[in-house]
Amino acid sequence: MVRSVGSFTLDKVRGLGDFALFTVRSLGAVLATRRLWARVARAVYEQGFRCLPVILIVGTFTGLVLGLQGYYVLNRFGSEALLGVLVSLSLVREMAPVLAALMLVGQAGSALAAELGIQRNSEQIAALDTMGISSCGYLVTPRLLAALFVFPAQTAVFVAVGLWGGSLSGSLLLGVDPGVYWSSVQRAVESGDVFECLLKAVTFGLLTMSICAYQGFHAHRIRGATGARAVSAATTKAVVISSIAVLVADYVITSVLI
Amino acid sequence: MTPFHQHANPGAQGGQYLLEVDDLQKSFGRHSVLQGVSLAVPRGSLFTVLGPSGAGKSVLLKCLANIAEPDAGRISFEGRTLDFHDPASRNPFLRRCSFLFQGNALFDSLTAFRNVALPLEQTTSLGRGEIRARAMEALGQLELGDYAEHYPGMLSGGMQKRLALARAIVTRPEMVFFDEPTAGLDPLRRNAVFAMIAKYQALVGFTALIVTHDIVEALVASDTVALLHQGEICFNGTPDEFASSAHPVVQSFRDSPAALRSTLDGLRRGEVAPEHS
Numbered sequence: 001m002v003r004s005v006g007s008f009t010l011d012k013v014r015g016l017g018d019f020a021l022f023t024v025r026s027l028g029a030v031l032a033t034r035r036l037w038a039r040v041a042r043a044v045y046e047q048g049f050r051c052l053p054v055i056l057i058v059g060t061f062t063g064l065v066l067g068l069q070g071y072y073v074l075n076r077f078g079s080e081a082l083l084g085v086l087v088s089l090s091l092v093r094e095m096a097p098v099l100a101a102l103m104l105v106g107q108a109g110s111a112l113a114a115e116l117g118i119q120r121n122s123e124q125i126a127a128l129d130t131m132g133i134s135s136c137g138y139l140v141t142p143r144l145l146a147a148l149f150v151f152p153a154q155t156a157v158f159v160a161v162g163l164w165g166g167s168l169s170g171s172l173l174l175g176v177d178p179g180v181y182w183s184s185v186q187r188a189v190e191s192g193d194v195f196e197c198l199l200k201a202v203t204f205g206l207l208t209m210s211i212c213a214y215q216g217f218h219a220h221r222i223r224g225a226t227g228a229r230a231v232s233a234a235t236t237k238a239v240v241i242s243s244i245a246v247l248v249a250d251y252v253i254t255s256v257l258i
Numbered sequence: 259m260t261p262f263h264q265h266a267n268p269g270a271q272g273g274q275y276l277l278e279v280d281d282l283q284k285s286f287g288r289h290s291v292l293q294g295v296s297l298a299v300p301r302g303s304l305f306t307v308l309g310p311s312g313a314g315k316s317v318l319l320k321c322l323a324n325i326a327e328p329d330a331g332r333i334s335f336e337g338r339t340l341d342f343h344d345p346a347s348r349n350p351f352l353r354r355c356s357f358l359f360q361g362n363a364l365f366d367s368l369t370a371f372r373n374v375a376l377p378l379e380q381t382t383s384l385g386r387g388e389i390r391a392r393a394m395e396a397l398g399q400l401e402l403g404d405y406a407e408h409y410p411g412m413l414s415g416g417m418q419k420r421l422a423l424a425r426a427i428v429t430r431p432e433m434v435f436f437d438e439p440t441a442g443l444d445p446l447r448r449n450a451v452f453a454m455i456a457k458y459q460a461l462v463g464f465t466a467l468i469v470t471h472d473i474v475e476a477l478v479a480s481d482t483v484a485l486l487h488q489g490e491i492c493f494n495g496t497p498d499e500f501a502s503s504a505h506p507v508v509q510s511f512r513d514s515p516a517a518l519r520s521t522l523d524g525l526r527r528g529e530v531a532p533e534h535s
Contacts, residue, residue: 034380127363129325131429132352133380 022136022217023210026144029137036142043146047108047209048153054103059158062099063165066090070166071174083176084184087166088159092193096158098250101204104154105242109212112143113238116216117231125217140213144206151205152198159197196257203249208242215241276301276433276465277322282331284317291317292328293489299433299482304459304466306476309486310511315469316360316437318486322467323357323435324348335433353381356426356464360438362418364410364425370397371406374425381429396428397421399458416447423454427462434459436468440475448472452479473512477501485511 030036070086116139119125128135163185170176215238222230222237277299284292291314299305309315320326322333327342334340335354341347365373375393378384384392397403400420410418419439426434439455440448452475459466469486470476476483477497485493485500487507493500500508 122366123359123361123363124365126320126325127357127359127365130323130352130355130357130435131377131381132349133377138380 019210019214022140022214023144023206026136026140026210026213029134029141030145032134033137033141036137036145039138039142040145043142044150046111047104047143047146047150051104051107051150051154052157054107055100055154055158056161058099058103059096059161060165062095062158063087063091063162063167064169065165066095066162067166067169067174071170071176080170080174080176081180082184083166083170084181084186085188087170088163088185088188089193091159091162091166092189092197094250094254096155096162097197097200097204098246100155100158100201101151101208101246102243104151104205105208105212105239105246108150109208109242110235110239112209113212113216113219113235114231116140116213117219117234120217120219121227121231136217140217143209143213147205147209148202152201155197155201192257196253199257200250200253203253204246207245207249211242211245212238214238274300276336277467278332278334278337279322280332280334282318282321282333283329284314284321284326285329291489292321292331294331295486295489295491297484297491297494299465299467302463302465303481304456304468304479305482305484306480307467307469307484307486307491308471308473308476308511309469310471310514313486314489315471315486319357319435319437319467319469323355324351325357353429354431355433355435356429356431357435358422358426358437358439360441362410362422364418364422366410369407369409370402370413370421370424373410373421374428377425377429392428396424399427399461400424400454415443416450419451420454423458427458427464430462431464433465433467436466436470438470439468440470440472448475452476455479473514487511 066087067083070083070090071080074080074082074086116125119139125135125139128138167178167181171178171181215234216231219230219234220226222233225233275298279295279297282292282295283290295318297305297307307315307318317326321328324333324340324342332339335351338347340351365376368376371390371393374396375389378389378392382389394403394406397406400423402417402420402424405413405417405421410421413421436455440451443451452472455466455468456479458464468476468480477500480497483493483495483497483500484491485508493503493505493508495503500512503509503512
């Protein structure tokens with residue numbers, strides 16, 4: 001019993017160390033990788049442009065629901081004028097970075113894990129190594145750099161459409177004056193809130209894309225599965241661990257900054 | 259530090275042997291795959307390692323190509339001992355070698371041209387024009403010039419094999435490792451692949467190290483043949499010596515296709531009863 005607990009713990013600690021080394025090695029390959037920026041641009045397109053419809057849809061409906069719920073809660077206290085404050089601070093501080101990150105994990109992160117898993121299975125990663133090309137630098141580094149741009153940008157889009165959604169349900173459907181709504185938004189959001197939002201977005205981007213890349217890159221290490229099943233297991237693991245990591249990191253950052 | 263990293267070989271460069279292997283060992287858990295393999299590959303030769311499936315041929319090749327770390331032993335390239343963990347030792351070696359994978363390992367999201375140009379783009383400081391010229395030259399040599407903009411999935415199995423070879427030779431390597439280049443091919447294509455390797459080995463002048471279990475083609479095309487059996491090299495010599503060797507393992511491996519053919523003929527004629535009927 002003690003042995004199995006010890007072995008499990010050592011295994012997890014070793015895995016964390018391996019993950020940290022993988023991330024550092026991938027970021028460290030920035031200088032050594034040739035023609036990197038073309039691959040970064042492609043990764044920005046894959047993570048950013050392709051995920052934009054999901055961000056727009058989820059952001060709009062999040063804003064709509066926040067406006068609806070917020071209006072009825074504030075209405076109990078006669079404070080409907082504060083709807084803009086509630087919607088904007090909820091979105092900027094929490095909802096936008098977390099939900100945008102979860103959406104990006106679901107779309108871009110899972111695709112990244114699956115792609116790297118297939119490349120591992122078909123020996124494309126080994127082929128890069130035999131050519132003397134850094135497989136981390138060529139395959140992972142552009143994705144991590146792209147995440148540093150894409151996650152904050154998508155979070156900003158999420159906030160914008162979320163605020164618009166809140167205004168739609170609050171002003172258009174429930175009768176809150178649009179001027180009151182938008183002026184309370186303007187008064188509520190401070191630079192510290194924007195900093196918290198962007199810090200979370202950057203952290204979630206780096207963390208989740210590293211996790212997804214790590215899981216796909218090491219799909220051959222999945223126990224009890226090979227081939228397509230290993231890719232499937234690696235992709236599932238990538239999405240689950242990334243989603244949990246977003247929520248844990250959100251709590252840690254919030255508790256430090258609050 | 260494993261024993262693999264501790265050896266230093268002060269031998270002179272540019273000797274008769276391009277690649278030398280001494281007492282190479284590799285295990286996976288308790289399963290010992292390589293149990294002290296030693297061999298020397300002459301410069302400019304076509305060297306074939308034969309062995310039955312599961313003998314550890316691919317593991318040996320991956321250790322030699324420096325993509326799998328041996329547990330013990332020494333690998334020297336041009337008299338210099340390779341250190342798996344030292345990029346200063348490993349990277350120059352990798353850039354002077356190429357590896358042709360059993361499944362080709364082509365990048366399915368890149369066109370044939372981009373597949374071939376990739377090693378030049380990433381490991382050299384050549385300009386775009388020079389890269390294009392060299393990649394097209396390699397594709398032309400392998401008669402794939404008209405398929406430069408095709409993706410690997412659009413090519414036949416034989417063309418994919420040629421594309422993989424074009425990618426392997428585009429960097430003008432001194433040594434090319436071939437992992438089961440004829441696996442899964444019919445006899446005609448097996449002949450064609452070995453003929454292609456021999457042709458380009460003569461044309462480009464690289465040293466070729468092939469692992470395969472195809473005896474006939476290997477004996478026809480190779481300069482030197484080694485037989486890997488239970489993790490050890492039990493024979494190393496010319497194809498003629500292999501053909502006349504009285505070593506029991508060589509005899510058993512050499513005669514295996516004939517034995518199989520004779521058993522099948524017997525079964526067809528009803529002379530031999532199947533063991534598990």
